[in-house]
Amino acid sequence: MIEAVRRIGDYIQDNKGGEDSLYKIIEDPDSNGKYKQVLVVALKEKEGNYSFSHVETQEFKEYTKYLYKGKQGNALDATPTSRITEVNKTFKKFLRWFDNYDNYPLSGEERESIRRMGEAIKAEHDKIQADLQDKFSRRKTGESSIITLGFDDGVNIKYLSDISIFRNVLLNKGSKGFSNKYGVESIGQDKMCSVCREVKAEVYGFAVPWSFHNYDKPGNISGGFEISESWKNTPICLNCATCLEAGKIYIEDKLDFSFYGFHYLLIPKLAIGGDIQEILIILGARDQKKEQKLNQEVEKRLTADEYDILDIVAKQNDFVSTSLMFYKKDKSSYSILLLIEGILPSRLSRLFSIKDSVDKRFKLYNDIALSESQKEKNHLVFNFGVVRRFFPSESAKGAFAKRSKNKTSDKMFMEMVNKIFGGNSIDYYLLIGFINERIREAFDGGYPTNVDTLFGFLLLHYLNDLGILKNVTSEMDNMTTPSEGDLSIEHLEGLPLEQKIKSFFESNEAFFGSDAKKAAFLEGILAQKLLNIQFTEKRATPFRDKLHGLRMNEPLIKRLLPEIQNKLEEYKKNYYRELEGIIARYFILSGESWKENNDDLSFYFVLGMNSHKLFKDAREEEVIEEVA
Template sequence: MLSAVKEIGRFVSQPTVKIEGKIIFIVLDSNLSFKAIELEDFIAEKIDRYLYKTGESKGNRPSPFAPINPKEPKKTFEKIINWFKNYERTPNLKPEDLNKIRKINNVLQQEKSKILSSIVDQVKQLPKKSTKFLSVRINDKYLGDFRLFREIFNLNISQRIGRSSSKDRTCSICGEVKDTVSARTHVYQFDTDDKPGFITEFNKKNYWKNIPVCQECRDLLQKGRDFIKDKLTFKFYGMKYQLIPKFLLGGPEVVEEILEILSDTHKSISLKERTVKRLTDDENEILEYLSKKEDVLTLNILFLESQRSAERILLLIEDVFPSRLKTIFDAKNYVDKLFNEEFNFGKVRSFFYKSDEDKRETDLDKYFLEIVDSIFRGQRIDFNFLVKFFMQNIRRDFMNNEFYLFKIRDARMCMVFFEKLGLINFEEVNMEPNLFDEIFNKYGKSLNAPEKRGIFLLGALTQMLLNKQYSERESKPPFMKKLKSLKMDEKDIKALLPEVQNKLEEYETFDKGKRLIAQEASKYLLQAGDGWRMSVDEINFYFACGMNLYEKIAKIVYEKHELPIL
């Protein structure tokens, strides 16, 4: 993955820092005396001259260029002063350089009250939400225009990354022997050295052996990371992922063309003239666009979690070809047409969000990402694992008398999507032709056994009864208690059929159509015999699917006649 980030950095010629803000400069004259406080727009092309280090926290420590906290501008000013004070002790400074730093430090100290007052006035005049920085300028020149400050800036960085380094070693990114390689990329913050157990010989001095990186690669990694963070980072249902392309074929012009298109999603991808299909909740998603490309590149999909100054990899999906994306979108399009509704990963996320509605934070991210990983890699998903979480959510809505039929529909869409991708498979079983084959065959091969079909038809018949009771009472149907919170076992299912029939008789609504459904359900349950090899979750899932499809079952049994209301 890091080599892909580096190659992106190689082809990114312009800075990708996207900051709109103002810089408040403490301006000194040629004699290094205090001159004025001046305001200037932040211009990304000048970041090298500012000595601005992207991705830095704690006030951009390598140089006196710091973000201003509007509530505490004094602290920011103190950081600038301390920087010059600290670097009076920089080793091997020439006498004239040391005098220059001391003089600047003395001026800032002597004019502290006047300078701080002017800074506060400037901050008050700027919009509260605007980004503000504080730095020093000498007449019209920025600190990066001076050899002295560039050397200190680079020395500061090299000291930090060179705590574990070695000479004449091979860089892990470019594969070349370099004069110096050192530990950590300082680009992604998941390569930390705070856990001795992950370090060679448990010695931090040997940390460079884990990820030896040369300075050239580190610079390219930073440029690539900036580009990816700015242009190729997308929302993903409460999380974010970075899309990192890796180019396999094609010359520089091909790479530049694709990166240029990817970097301008609003103009090139999300065209208003057409409807863009998406798998996620990010309107700028570009996966459909990439699914139409040739396999001249692969994609790394990186889910990161930021934890203070560190980062943790939640999931890294490597080497996803555009052809795999096409397969995924083909499956999505099939589900869209079958259900006349758009399918996306949000359907899956709704079942893998929180294990309990009362929880403040999501606690099922791990399972959700495992499923996402399986989708992109084409790996099998355990059917019983899925059904367990489907039923947890369906039961919750059912017991709350909420729109549980919609939740069942979402689960069915997920099942068809997974089956279409080959992530779940059902054994082929030869069944006799039946009145309801249109339904049994339409939504996949899951209804491949007599017990499943019997449970399914009983679920449809039961929903018709619930509808009748609801229309009579306009409240929670009392027969719902018989369904045991959708935790019925084989014995409960077999006992339920006659109870449904009797209750429909009481309401004088057990007509020819419902009798036909009951007969077919009874036939299948008898064929199934005893000792079903099905979990309680699976039994109730097929029952719930029947509840959801009761209207389609009704259309078949009542043929072309006008459907009854119930």
């Protein structure tokens, strides 16, 4: 990954300043394209003394002359150039830079010059602040501003890049960021840089972008527990360090995407002999999407981020691979949760291809099994939000996210993401347990279960079609092959009931490898039809209490069939004797002591409840209302 970041940094630096180490440190304050106004606080100098001249408004040009290198929050920027948030707050921060002169690696004379500059600005504090506020208020709508120091020589304005004091401060601060941390210096003398593999006069210990370890805590660091010796772990010279920093800044700015409570950085890497043009396509893809505003492609994405570019990466050839670094940000520090390296475009293409196939398969459920209001909020298509639904954030609302079983759900979600991208096995029984838990929470709360159930079934299909769902069944040998044949409304209409059932099981054969699962599913259909009749008759569904909170087992399922039949007869609306006969047949075929565990039986029972519209009897149309 370090090599990939370095190559991106090389590209960025080649386009902004050549080989000068100073220019490799400078950042562009207008990197997001919004900082178009420059407010220059101009001083006059005469015989080493300074006085305020004026505040000048300029159009943003040639960012290198401002020597900008920003810091997060209230921390001082490296030089007296800052992005303006609020004029008063930013002006205070601007002034504080001059108060800190004793800490700058300069001669006594240079420090005194900085002190005098600060005094000159403070002497006209109110006038300068008022002038800044006035000019800031005149900026164009949607634009932002930066403040910087300048020097009026009577003819032109000189900028920070023209003054050696500020150049030296920035250069030293740049190297200090790579060599100093926690009040400790870590520098190796005349050692080989781990990036360029050349012996350099100095190498630094804290130049690795997004380090996985904390240097202030004991760990696996070469040199033992001595932080000052941490340069031995990954020694990096100044040239490579600034290169990595440029790549890091670019990636954080251009290739940072939201991901269901987290963020990830997308880091492209070229194989040897790869065409840099492919990297440039990826690097420019986010801006391209921002311009096009491709909101209409929501259903085609793997994530919820409007500017996600995984689909663009998937279209490249395998000369470029991708690393995804998932993180949480705490103030200015990155907490790295997961790093997935070496994802080839062909793998991403497969993820999208399987998604497309499964999405088409579930169009039937989307059209029939969801209410109109549910369709507006939920599209039965695969994205990683489907996975997140069953492994929710620990900060999410609801009992499901707070139960002890799910206190590690953030971690488990990341593990699932890792396995999907990497093609590693996911245990069916682990997943079915979490799906059931989500469904039961809805059922116990009196809410519809169809959305969670169908998303759970969709997720099982997606993982199975990817070939990574382990232990899905013990009774069939071809469970890692995609389900055959997609159901459609047109296909089911007009078919006899038994043929409908047969078509359904054939289209989902990977999940119906046993007669017990088929029996549970069909009984779920029958149970829901009874609940619909009860709601039509009584505006209530007392039979729900007989379903034991959807915690099914073999004895309960076998006991429910005659109870449902009796209730249907009581209501004189038993339109389902053919279905009851098919269920009884599967009971006989499944025998005694079913091998399926209770979570399995529970899921296929509730799946039947929420698939009942696929098996509608013509006599239901006029007299029976649907209940969730």
